[in-house]
Amino acid sequence: MSDPSSGDLPSPGFPTARPRRLRYNPLVRDLVRETELSPRDLILPLFVRHGKGVRQEIGSMPGNYQLSVDTLVDEVGAARELGVKAFILFGIPAQKDARGSSALEDEGIVQQSLRALRKAHGPDVLLMTDECFCEYTDHGHCGILHKRDGSLDVDNDATLPILAEQCVSHARAGADVIAPSGMMDGMVGAIRRGLDTAGFTHIPILSYAAKYASGFYGPFRDAAESPPQFGDRNTYQMDPANGDEAMKEVALDLAEGADMIMVKPALSYLDIIRRVKERFRVPVAAYNVSGEFAMVKAAARNGWIDEKRVTLEILTSIRRAGADMILTYHARDVARWLK
Numbered sequence: 001m002s003d004p005s006s007g008d009l010p011s012p013g014f015p016t017a018r019p020r021r022l023r024y025n026p027l028v029r030d031l032v033r034e035t036e037l038s039p040r041d042l043i044l045p046l047f048v049r050h051g052k053g054v055r056q057e058i059g060s061m062p063g064n065y066q067l068s069v070d071t072l073v074d075e076v077g078a079a080r081e082l083g084v085k086a087f088i089l090f091g092i093p094a095q096k097d098a099r100g101s102s103a104l105e106d107e108g109i110v111q112q113s114l115r116a117l118r119k120a121h122g123p124d125v126l127l128m129t130d131e132c133f134c135e136y137t138d139h140g141h142c143g144i145l146h147k148r149d150g151s152l153d154v155d156n157d158a159t160l161p162i163l164a165e166q167c168v169s170h171a172r173a174g175a176d177v178i179a180p181s182g183m184m185d186g187m188v189g190a191i192r193r194g195l196d197t198a199g200f201t202h203i204p205i206l207s208y209a210a211k212y213a214s215g216f217y218g219p220f221r222d223a224a225e226s227p228p229q230f231g232d233r234n235t236y237q238m239d240p241a242n243g244d245e246a247m248k249e250v251a252l253d254l255a256e257g258a259d260m261i262m263v264k265p266a267l268s269y270l271d272i273i274r275r276v277k278e279r280f281r282v283p284v285a286a287y288n289v290s291g292e293f294a295m296v297k298a299a300a301r302n303g304w305i306d307e308k309r310v311t312l313e314i315l316t317s318i319r320r321a322g323a324d325m326i327l328t329y330h331a332r333d334v335a336r337w338l339k
């Protein structure tokens with residue numbers, strides 16, 4: 001008798017085969033577990049804004065805050081004690097304009113944060129930066145605008161040089177990993193050349209290669225104050241209906257020099273995570289986004305689900321699908337639970 005799940009390998013049937021044999025003893029279950037979840041695999045997103053002593057909870061993301069540089073340093077310290085060592089920073093600038101100029105300033109909010117975190121925590125924390133313009137532009141789109149067929153749209157090629165400039169500025173301020181999220185064509189190549197020319201040949205790029213135009217970003221856009229002021233992001237982010245197109249995006253980004261690949265969101269795209277991992281065999285990150293987080297928190301607060309159990313199940317499923325690392329707002333809670 002052959003087992004359909006293992007291809008052509010012969011396998012005995014019942015009663016010789018009894019899968020439950022490996023489930024009776026919890027220590028056996030530990031031995032045969034295929035997927036491990038550890039705080040080492042998690043990256044905590046953090047939001048920083050100007051000011052002092054700011055710790056403003058984000059309504060739709062309980063336990064997550066808009067922080068100022070000083071409270072950010074404390075927040076990272078507390079997360080570090082729990083075992084979370086990797087962070088990705090999102091900046092909320094004091095001023096926005098049409099070109100997102102404040103993203104490029106050495107005194108920009110993310111640049112200041114990087115220097116302060118490095119000073120306080122040294123090399124023991126991994127600092128990633130999200131590279132995009134939607135938080136910095138007054139129109140909330142992810143780059144510079146131009147008119148195309150009579151309507152405003154992001155100008156791909158005009159955005160590339162300023163994107164590279166933003167990345168170099170972040171690397172100079174101490175970023176360990178550069179994570180471009182704007183879904184511009186050619187962005188990874190432009191950033192790689194920019195970093196290399198500036199002497200940052202050693203800084204890896206984690207590309208948001210397969211980033212979908214998703215309804216699950218809602219709470220984030222409140223947190224980062226970055227919703228588009230008109231239209232949507234459908235001309236640059238991917239159509240949720242497409243899978244083959246994600247393979248093309250990933251192939252292009254790898255050819256341009258991406259070191260790691262991100263799929264975002266995570267839960268509605270577990271098939272994409274799996275396909276990317278199997279096809280390309282490179283480090284894969286999954287972004288368990290704000291809306292996915294908010295749904296769990298809301299249901300848990302109503303007493304409808306067991307938060308700890310559901311969260312661990314969700315994150316384990318993302319790892320099982322093929323993600324090596326997960327960006328998640330649950331990182332602190334998970335680290336506490338697994339301690």
Ligand code: PBG
Pocket residue numbers: 130132134142181182216217218219220221288289290291
């Ligand atoms: C910036 C960016 C977004 C997210 C991460 N980087 C928002 C967007 O594309 O609108 C969303 C993350 C989340 O929902 O947690 N481009």
